Amino acid sequence: MEERASFDVYRRDLHCCREIVMRKRMTTTLEKYQRCNLNPIANSIGTETQNWCQEVSLLNAKYESLQHTQRHLLGEDLGPLSLKELQSLEKQLEGALGQTRHRKVMVGDGGVNDIERNKLP
Structure with missing residues (x-):
């Protein structure tokens, strides 16, 4: 009988220890949850x-x-700059120069056409 009572006390103490550990784990988990999910403003601001x-x-x-x-x-x-980079730069500049000359011709032709129109009565 005494062994049975001792065993019951042991089981009760073991149950209490488990309960304390579980409560601690739950508390820790809830704290993490609150930090992460219950404060979405802080999380969204951080992100x-x-x-x-x-x-x-x-x-x-x-x-x-x-x-x-x-x-x-x-x-x-x-x-x-390397030789290859210089050649690429030269090609870009030649392209830009070609576009500029083309635009100049277009503007010049437009000016010539305006002058010719003004000459015609």
Whole structure:
């Protein structure tokens, strides 16, 4: 009988220990849940801030790249360019020059046509 009572006390103590551990785990889980899900504003702000930081980094890199390209097109900072890069730059400049000349001819022809129209009564 005494063994039975001792066993019952042991089972009760074991049950109490399990209950304490389970409560602790539940409390920890609930705290994590509250931090993550019950505060969506903080989470969305954090995510949004991260997205904006990445966007700013990408835009800064693009801006710097465009500045390098502009300097190269203006004939500045050509020293570090390889032969292939210089040839590509030359091709771009020749294309732009061709478009400019074409536009100049078109504007010039338009001016000539206006002059001819004014001469005719």
